[in-house]
Amino acid sequence: xxxxxxxxxxxxxxxxxxxxxxxxxxxxxxxxxxxxxxxxxxxxxxxxxxxxxxxxxxxxxxxxxxxxxxxxxxxxxxxxxxxxxxxxxxxxxxxxxxxxxxxxxxxxxxxxxxxxxxxxxxxxxxxxxxxxxxxxxxxxxxx
Numbered sequence: 156x157x158x159x160x161x162x163x164x165x166x167x168x169x170x171x172x173x174x175x176x177x178x179x180x181x182x183x184x185x186x187x188x189x190x191x192x193x194x195x196x197x198x199x200x201x202x203x204x205x206x207x208x209x210x211x212x213x214x215x216x217x218x219x220x221x222x223x224x225x226x227x228x229x230x231x232x233x234x235x236x237x238x239x240x241x242x243x244x245x246x247x248x249x250x251x252x253x254x255x256x257x258x259x260x261x262x263x264x265x266x267x268x269x270x271x272x273x274x275x276x277x278x279x280x281x282x283x284x285x286x287x288x289x290x291x292x293x294x295x296x297x298x
Contacts, residue, residue: 195221
């Protein structure tokens, strides 16, 4: 599988940021393969309704109903408890200035994902997406 063919789930409660993230990600992967959610709970429900569909999940951290780190902790739990149904995915946590930056880096490393601080450059999102996709490929080979 090539990165342009992957399916990505992007979650952000800020409509403008979500739109910009999707547009930017659309330069790297097929825009038709990008699914959006407007909060962490919607992202989780989308993931649950589509087991195995997403190779990469990118989420804002500070959102209503479920924070990004909580979303990724839940995804990791699903991947470990039901690996036949929920395949591992690469993870990107996107956070703003109000989030404790150094703590989130450590949390995302523990969850097997990547952290991206806002504001970010297009190239930084591309690098995070490529790294998350590489994580996905490595974890699939181990499964």
